[in-house]
Amino acid sequence: MQREMLMNVEEFQRALAESNLDAVVAVSQPNVFYTSGALIPTQKEIPDRLVQTVLPKDGDDVLLTCAIEERFARAETWIEDVRSYPEFAQSPIYLLASVLKEKGLAEGRVGIEKKYLTGAYYEELVSLLPRARFEACDDLFGEVRSVKTPGEIKRFQQAALATERAMMEAFHEAKIGQTEKELLDCILLKLTAYGADDIRLGVLAAGDQSLHAHPKARDRELQAGDLVRADIGGVFNGYGSDVARTAVVGKATQDQKATYSKHREVQRGAIQYMQPGVLACDVFQYCVQAYRKLGIDYSAPHVGHGFGLGGHEVPMLQPHDARELRPNMLICVEPVILDKDLGGYQLEDLVLIKEDGAEILTTYSDTEELCVIEG
Amino acid sequence: MQREMLMNVEEFQRALAESNLDAVVAVSQPNVFYTSGALIPTQKEIPDRLVQTVLPKDGDDVLLTCAIEERFARAETWIEDVRSYPEFAQSPIYLLASVLKEKGLAEGRVGIEKKYLTGAYYEELVSLLPRARFEACDDLFGEVRSVKTPGEIKRFQQAALATERAMMEAFHEAKIGQTEKELLDCILLKLTAYGADDIRLGVLAAGDQSLHAHPKARDRELQAGDLVRADIGGVFNGYGSDVARTAVVGKATQDQKATYSKHREVQRGAIQYMQPGVLACDVFQYCVQAYRKLGIDYSAPHVGHGFGLGGHEVPMLQPHDARELRPNMLICVEPVILDKDLGGYQLEDLVLIKEDGAEILTTYSDTEELCVIEG
Incomplete structure (x- = not known):
């Protein structure tokens, strides 16, 4: 059944049962x-x-939707009870x-997405149901969604591979x-x-802009020696991607080759280090220390992130996230060098946490050497 | 100067001066x-x-941004004082x-975007500055942005024309x-x-789905007699588009031709009716009555909307918006027929309100006849 293929129903029901909530309300698109x-x-x-x-x-x-979308919503959802409001x-x-009243929840404990529902809507809800108790349920959704179903893993891998392919083909066809x-x-x-x-x-950071995290591509011509960092994400039937690769225009200098090689060594080391039970923050620290050994100060706020319907998701590979990695999590591993002396280097792969370690799913290209735009 | 070209600075400063606010804070991307x-x-x-x-x-x-985006933000903005937080x-x-404290606003009246800022962030802000008075400033921004600068009009028209062109070329190349x-x-x-x-x-609604407002395109083959409704928007350097066209596959029946012709008559009539001083809600009523005269019950919640950086914007051509049309507003005029007997018909044009009336900016194609996908 589609629901079980795309939603971790068991995990959701357990999380709801273990919470002190009588209901949760989803309001963000993911x-x-x-x-x-x-x-x-x-x-x-x-x-x-x-x-x-x-x-x-x-x-x-x-499922609640505005009237103009009701017909389509009914055709798409597995929920039988669909209601609509006239916009x-x-x-x-x-x-x-x-609906909450009808469900006997006017005085209940209701989980809402406080990190998504706007202040205005939140105030309206509280004023309409002053005796209900509203609590943030963002984390409940985040935790449940962090562990993917087989159907999700397949869709996210397909999206990531198509993205990697688009990028690598474009690099190979590019011209000075x-x-x-x-x-x-x-x-x-x-x-x-x-x-x-x-x-x-759609980020393409080249030349002096390769230092910016997410600059806007310019009408500037690619020049020999440029570092070109692409960080690209598409959405394929609702399932997104987030993959990054770095290339050099013309011929890589010894320094560029060496920096890329160090960078990749840290990224691959981090992936090797990842397995169930490892803490997200420890993956961050692993990278910081590995870079330090190679003489590089790490400056970005994270080295990767859970990936799913919402883009960046928990667990975040950042110093303050003490979540454990769990089997069937999907993680984008993307330590990045943004250094005014070294330049910008990024290699972002989609990684699946398995019982016995981590598997890279973005395998379209061989990333061992710094990609060269020969043009 | 770029700021004056893209931001209605005068209108903004007047709105802020006339408000009872000491400052406003923008937080949504637009x-x-x-x-x-x-x-x-x-x-x-x-x-x-x-x-x-x-x-x-x-x-x-x-301008406040996270540290990883600071360098790029500095390169892009015309604001000199840029601060960042470590994510x-x-x-x-x-x-x-x-920053609000530093500006002497800890007890001031501060406008915030209550329709965008999340409940969680809003609560945090109130707890950090309990003596400040926060008021919604969504409408202030909405009103200011509704009147476009010449630079904006040019960019939005270019985006709309490129979109119209993409759609029409694809219709002409399409095959049964x-x-x-x-x-x-x-x-x-x-x-x-x-x-x-x-x-x-990216909406393509064909055949039985042409009745749905925004369905997902399927792997179903186009068939002779299908109505095909495309409602498409791109973003070009931050400036979006929203254009819709309807076509029929093969050959239009007399009924299809007649319905399209009635539909276009109402849309063009509405545009003719629009000029400074006319109320948004009256454009809606104009369409409802014009359809009624032609024997069609109007079912959608609006017949168009202001268009700008945020997509749907005020004024909304809906029964409860009593705003006046003003010169230099950009309006997407899009009454739509979604009728189970007649099918789905939509023609959405970008319209500029001028001193003496309304001008259609989406002029790439001639929409007089129902477009035919000959295939």
């Missing part, structure tokens, strides 16, 4: 898609047009409050004299050709 | 881009990584509170037997080729 199977394109672009799922501990789930005439929060923007467009065109229906992230 | 010139790609994809502008009534503006180690709201998804991909490829670095909306 959580609504995850809990209903309905991906409503306008949910992200028109933030006022809320789509929500109400997931009671006891009783049936309800502009009725607030989506009014409908939510009515082509502009940064032209090279980026070539990557994005291929990404779309390989099935992306949306672009999450 | 408002931060608008008030700083800095478009930070990760701001949208990583919602925790806040980028903010503090705009005091007296004193200099400040994970310090909350972006802590930095905001510090091609799948819905293949036709949509063709549009999106062209959109990217014509300069889009992001896709806002």
Whole structure:
């Protein structure tokens, strides 16, 4: 069944049962898609047009959408009870409050996404149900979604491989004299050709801009000696990607080769270090120390992140996240060098945590040597 | 100067002066881009990584960003005072509170985007500055941004024309037997080729799905007689588009021709009706009545919307928006027929409100006849 393939139903039900909540409400696109199977394109672009799922501990789930999307939502979701509000005439929060009342939750403990629901909607909800107790359930969703189903792993790997392929093919076809923007467009065109229906992230950082984390590609021509860092993400039927590769234009200098080689050594070492039970923050510290041994000060705030429907997800490979890695987590491992003397180097791979270690899923290209744009 | 070209500075300063606020804080991507010139790609994809502008009534503006984006933000913005917070180690709201204190606003009246700032961040801000008075300033930004500068009009028109071109070329190249998804991909490829670095909306609704507002294109083959409705938006250097066209596969029946013709008559009538001083809600009522005269019940919640950096913007052509149209507003006019007997028809044009009426900016194609996919 589609629901079990794409949603970790067992984990969700356990988390809800173990919480002190009577129900949780999903309101962000990732959580609504995850809990209903309905991906409503306008949910992200028109933030006022809320789509929500109400997931009671006891009783049936309800999907709430605006009337104009109701027909499509019904066709997409596995939830049987779909309700809608007429946009502009009725607030989506009014409908939510009515459904919560109907479910006997007017005085219940209700989990809401405090990190997504806006202050205005939150105040409206509290004023409509003053005796309910609203608690943040962002972490509950985050933890459940961090462990992927086989259906999710397959979809995220396909998205990542298509992205890696788009990038590497564009690097191989690129020419000296082509502009940064032209090279980026070539990557994005291929990404779309390989099935992306949306672009999450299109970063091409070249030359002096390779030091910026996420600059905008310019009309500047690629020059021999340029470092070119691409950090690209597409969305394929709702499932995103996030892959980065670095290349050099013309011929790599000995210094560039050496820095890339050190950089890759740290990234591969981190992946080797990752297995169930290892703490996210310890992977960060592993990288900081490994770079230090190689004479490099690490400056970025993280070295990678859980990846899923919401993009950056827990666990975050950052110094303050003490979560344990668990089997079937998907992690983007991306330590990055952004150093004004060395330049910008990034290698971001999608990694699956398995019982006995970590497996790299982005295997389209051989990353052992610094990629060269021969042009 | 770039700021004056892309931001209605005069209108903003007047609005702030006339408000009872001591400062406003922008936190959504559209408002931060608008008030700083800095478009930070990760701001949208990583919602925790806040980028903010503090705009005091007296004193200099400040741009707040996470440390990893600081270098790029400095290169992009016209704001001189740029501050950053180390991600994970310090909350972006802590930095905001510090800057507000420094500006003498710890007990001031501060406008915040209550319709964007999350409940969690809002609570944090209130707890850090308990004596400040926070008020929603979403409408202030909305009103200011609704009147476009010449630089904005040029950029939005270019984006819209490229989008219209992508769609029409794809329709002309389409073949019977091609799948819905293949036709949509063709549009999106062209959109990217014509300069889009992001896709806002990629809707292709065909056959029985033409009734759904925003369905997902399927692997179903296009068949003679299908209505095909495309509603497409790209983002070109931060400036988006939103254009829709309808076609029929093979040959249009008399009924299809007649319905399209009625639909276009209403849309063109509405545009003719639009001029400075006309109320947004009256444009909606105009359409409802015009359809009624033609024997069609109107079912969608609006007939169009202001268009700008945030996509759907005020004024909304819906029954409850009593805003007046003003010169230099950009409006997407898109009454839509979604009728189970008639099918789905949509024609969405970008329209500029001028002193003496409304001008259609999406003039790439002649929309007088229902477009035919001859295949």
